[in-house]
Amino acid sequence: MTDMNTATPPPETTLQSGSRSSGKAANKRETVDMEELVSDFGYMSVNATTRDFFGFTTMMSFSRLVLSACTGHSISPSSAMQLPPRYSVMPLIHRYLSSIFAILPFFPETSIFMSIDAVYQNKASDFDHWTVNMILAIACSLHSRRRGDTEYKRAEGYVAAALTRADEVLTPGSITGIQAILLLVVYAMLDPAHFDSWYLIGIASRATVDIGLHHEPPKQAVSNKAQLDKRRRVFYCVHALDRSISMVHARAFSFTDESTNVFLPSLPTKSSAYGSPTVGQIWQQPLDFALHLFRLRQLQSSWYQELFQSGRTPLPDPDQYIFGVCDDMRKWAETIPATVSAPIREQFELEALYSYIYALAPTRRSHTISDTARILTFEYCTAYAEKLLPIARNRENAAFYTSHDALRVYFLGNLFIATLRENEEILLDGVPPTLTYIPGPNEPPIPPLPNQSRMDNTSRAINCINQMTGILETYGSRWEQATAMRDTFKDESAPVLTALRQRVGRMTASPEQNNTIPYFEQEQMSALELAALDGGDEWRNALPEANGTDLLMPPY
Incomplete structure (x- = not known):
């Protein structure tokens, strides 16, 4: 029996500006839409089991259900873009292949180029048009750095063009339907x-289970083997996205590990590697990067469910x-x-740091935080912020960073504070930590510390908070919710920053009174003694809870 999560998340709380009359009109339209949608659900549930049910009504479709549940601000159909000349889309295709396909290969590479060929030769199916437009939209959005910039508008235009084919491609009961949802x-x-990824991955997960890909x-x-490999790739891409999205929202997975039994996809041989003879070796992406991500999501899935x-x-x-868990990571x-x-x-290195911190966070199953966990949380948070800030500010970064990275930073920042x-x-004071854990021969070692700065920990803490604020500031240019997170984080961290700066002032004014020795500089203590456990302080209440979850829920 598959354990599916059917809980409905809270509704959106973002208010749109406008006049009172326009607000009433919008509310009335929304009410009518919701009444029609509920009516359609009722019709489907009552009639789908009858002998003479032949599918959806004229005004009803699976795509309408999907888009009604997952759409925030709608994209105007009038913004749909025409495809540019083929030569100008190839850099965008390459961007998608190197950033997305390399870690989420839910399409064979050959099928992507076959769709491009079909579209530009006027022999394309609706699915070909959907695939090409969504890939171009994703590639443009990857390069966008500010809401409303040229790349942002181009992405909207390609999505608008893709949505004209939604009724034909967003269909249940097929692998191609799941692939179409995964692009979304x-x-x-x-x-x-414009779209809610958590709702969408829930729909993709349900469709995956319904057709037995789990x-x-x-x-x-x-x-044939190719068909089997396709099933496995699609399943593990759904699994990877479901785990990542659920964890960043501190919500339950769409399905449990115990309900699944799927082997990892196999690495293609040189003779069977995906690629198009017309584009050469530059387009042939290895699968081992994706397999490494799939293994990470398997590890995360296991300990997230346990904790x-x-x-x-x-x-x-x-x-x-x-x-x-940390040793596995x-x-x-x-x-x-x-x-x-x-x-x-x-x-990948940021994923490892994030996993360390997430696993060390307090839960109902591990609510007593040890000195070791506190030290490691401090070190890993500072390493994460220091590593991500230049990446966030790099306009040419070529990896898959999303609005979820802002949610991660907000969570880690609150945990750090x-x-x-x-x-x-x-x-900060250099007091030796309490030692209660000494690993035995068959027990996991104490997790390693990242490379530490020689700067005092007070200054490092100030830098970390400022770096996290800077990351949210940068991401706020792209995603409005990151701006709200930045403002909240600045308010929450302000008293801590003030106290830290006062401490630095005292250290500067009276260096002879400063007896602080960072723990990593205490040569008289062994590396084992420097990592400790069970300091006895209960600090779980410092992390606010939301909706009954153990972790800080991001604001919406």
Whole structure:
């Protein structure tokens, strides 16, 4: 039995500006739309089981249900763009292949170029038009740096053109329908103002389970190896996106690991590598990068379900379990393929840091935070902010960074502040941490610290908060919700920053009274002793809860 999450998330709370009369008119239109939608749901549920049910009514379609549930601000059909000459779209296709396809290959590369050929030779199906326009929209959005800039408007135009084919491609019961939704999921992560990625990945997950992609098919049911590999690729792309999106929103997964049984896709041989003979080797993307991401999502899925979706019973030895999780993440990070591009390597390294911090965060199953976890949280947060800021400000970055990265920074920033507030002596005063965990021969080691700066921890804390604010500031130019997060984070961090700056002032004015020795400089203590456990302070309440979840929910 598949464990599907059917809880309905809270409605949008963003208010649109406008006159009172226009607001009433908009509310009236929305009410009518919702009444029609509910009526359609009722008709479908009552009549779909009757003997004479032949599908959707004329005014009803699966695509309408999908778009009604997942659309925020609508995109005007009049903004639809005509495709430019073929030569001018090839750089956009390459951008998509190197940034998205390299880690989420839910299409064979050959099919992408076949769709391009068909579109430009006027032999295209609706699915070809949808695929090409959505890929171009994603590629343009990847390069957008400010709401309303040229790339942003081009992306809107390509999406508007794709949506004219929605009724024909957003269909249930087929792999192509899931692939079409996945393109919309990826775009939604880049454009949350228009589409909700969490709703969309839930729909894609439901469709995946409905047609049985979450299980290996019987041998006689699959005609060839390519078809089997296609099923596996689509499933693991759905799985990877569902895990990433659910974690960043601190929500339950759409389906559990226990309900699935699918082998990872196989690496293609040189003779069967995807590629088009007309475009040459530059377009042939290796699958090992995607496989490495799939393995990461498998690891994250396992410990996220254990820590956040397995009740409230405390773990018998939370430190041993969490350090085991961190050790698994360390091994994953150390086996990043050597051939991976520099932008994707940076992205993978950030994923590892994010996973460390997420696993170390307080939960109902590991609510007592040890000194070791506090130290590691401090170190990993500072490393994450320092690494992401230049990437966020780089206009030419070639990896898949989305609005969800702003949500991650907001969560990590609040966790960092809460850690500082409750653990000043250990993190800033150089007080030796309490040692209660010494790993045995068959127990996981204490997680490694990243490369540390020789700067004092007070100044490092100030830099980290400023860097996180700067990241949210940069992302706020692209995504409106990041601006709201930046403002909230600045308000929440202001008292902490003031106290930290006063501390720096005292240290500068009276250096002889400053006995602070950063813990990583205490040569008299071993590396093992410097990592500690169970300081006894309860700081879980420093992290506000929302909707019954263990982690800080991003504001909407």
